[in-house]
Amino acid sequence: MDLEYLKKSPLEKFYFNFKNFFKRLPSSFAAFFKAIPKKLMKIWLAFTGIFVNIGTAAKKGDWKTRTSFAVMGFGFICRKQYLRGILYLAFELLFVLYMVFFGWKYLVKMGSLGEIACLEEWDDALGVFTYKFYDNSLLILLYSLLTIFIMVAFVYVWYQNVKGNFLSQQFEEAHIRLATSKDDIRSYADQNYHKTLLSIPILGLVVFTVLPLFFMVFIAFTNYDKAHMPPHELFSWTGADNFVTVLGGGVSANSKIFAYTFGEVLLWTIVWAFFATFTNYILGMVVAILINKKGVRFKKLWRTILVMTIAIPQFVSLMFMSQLLADQGLINNLLLKWGVIDKAIPFLTDGTAARITVIFVNIWIGIPYSMLICTGILMNIPQDLYESARMDGAGPVTAYMKITLPYMLHVTMPYLITQFIGNLNNFNVIFLLTGGNPSSLDMQFAGKTDLLITWLYKLTVSESQYGIASVIGIFTFAVVAVFSLILYNRSKSVKNEEEFM
């Protein structure tokens, strides 16, 4: 079989791999699930390892180490590792203060998300009724999540403290010199340099991406919407109701429409991503080949003309296009005047037409970019391949199908994948061009060209349907994750088979 495989042309190999991937899909899924128990075992071992470490430290530790269980960093301070000790101690104090004065009162309300939102009360001093605010569901959820994050961090630091103190004790017993505060500081420019470099980026990531994501996932299980808006109203846990609504199992009439809209939008999102990616890629490659062809002059001029269009901010070209292509836009007016058409073409106002327009405008926007990428790679294809192909009597089309395309696909697979994933979430092109319109009566807050991401935007910004929007966001993640998993797997399988040529 191996020999047969090697005999195939690159394009046939591509098909072969492609077919095989789908053939192998069930078994690779099975392998994935079979690997789960093993992974769980590994995690369990690591987990129990923690307790074993703590146990040994408790059993074999001297009084300094044991005191460190309660007073963090105590052992370090006794062993003259002052900097470490003081930092641990300070962290513990801060944590206790945080929990007592702040974290605790939010954490206890997490189950109910608040009892009373606000009351009208008589203000004696002013002589009027004023609103007095009590529980704010939003803040309760947010701060209790934050508290849980901090508690997890504390447990981690506490564990490090126990381990570190015990290690220092063992070092002392073995008469190995302990790291002094000076050594510690120096290590942050060397052995521990990654901690110095990554602490701020990761902190930013946790505070502005991870924590908010957890928050929004929790919001998906509440009824947070226009009618339940803190601080005047409370919102509360509603279980999986929002998921049921979006998937069409809800009792309300809305639910059916939501499910229909979700199906429509999802389908269009995938269709769009597919066409937007491949039209750009193929056409961009064709343009690059034309410019690169031997004998064509002014190569730099042609390239610069196209590259200049990348430089102009995309939002400018998109908004300008949306004006030109409007029903009363310049293009329709000109065509009407010249008598080419006798009725305005609904570029952006008819469902199907708008979808086609969007893809075409995207081609216009995207080709220069893919041309740029293809140009560099095209120059790297060994020219003797073409020479020998011509000797064998292959025309330009055959040469393209048998040499250029397979080579390009092989080399630019990662680019194609990121493009595809990016197009699934391509907000700008859709929103600035059509705004997701034309709107449709049988869809809930969505139009014919809305992608999941623009629908999510509308549900959040103009409809304040936060609960439902979170569900859509989670589904969007699922779609992107599934496609990434499939595509990355594929590209890996290609890479591992053999390098091209």
Place this chain on the structure above:
Amino acid sequence: MKKYRSKKGAEKLSLALIYTVLTIISVIWLLPFLMLIILSFRGEQAGMSADYLFPRQWSFDNYIKLFTETKFLNWYGNTMLVSVVVTVVQTIIVLVTSYALSRLRFKMRKPLMNVMLILGMFPGFLSMTAVYFVLKEINLTQNLFGLILVYSASSAMQYYICKGFFDTIPKSLDEAARIDGASRHTVFFKIILPLAKPIIIYTILTAFIAPWGEYMFSSFIMLGNPDKFTVAVGMKSWLDNSTMASEYFTIFCAAAVVVSIPITALFIWLQRYYVEGVTGGSVKG
């Protein structure tokens, strides 16, 4: 002999064909921008129903109105401020993260990269909504500082292309320096950074351009406060309904020209680095 000549003829024909196609393509790509520039000089108020391209009356009125009667200058300043700050923060974070992930080996390296990959699959707007609630609580919505925070906070996730570049710098350089007693800190500043000029410029360029075209986050954060709009949000607000659009259309064109000129110039100046970054980043898996 005859065959040879016909082959040459065919080649000439195909070249002619290619030139025609390239010319048509160039026209298609340039025409809208020419139209944009021409429309920005239209002196008369013709509204949206105009059925001609060339102005009856060439004038600078749109540009004068743009700077005197609209908030454009304000928006331009906002965007510039945000861009510059975000560029500085993001460049530092991206460089630092890339170096750590490319050169340093620690236990959490692989898990960290996997987590960032997964985080990248969530629509950014989702976490954005939560950040918006928080910013609202601490009164940072409708505030440029809030926007800067949002743009630069998740910069670490853009490490990919830069790390790819660092990976191509030979490891033997670091090792030689380490043998001479240099710390990892010294290696980063004295060896890697001086070699990373192309990728630094690429990072700066992309970071600087991004806020100019970003609409989703800035429109959400600045909702309802026209003084704090960025250019993209402000210019879109002119076109939101058709009555406004017909009045502001030519001013929009003028604004588009003003926004495009510096960015295009910057881009063409640094084109080489951009192309290097894009092509380099797209091939490495």
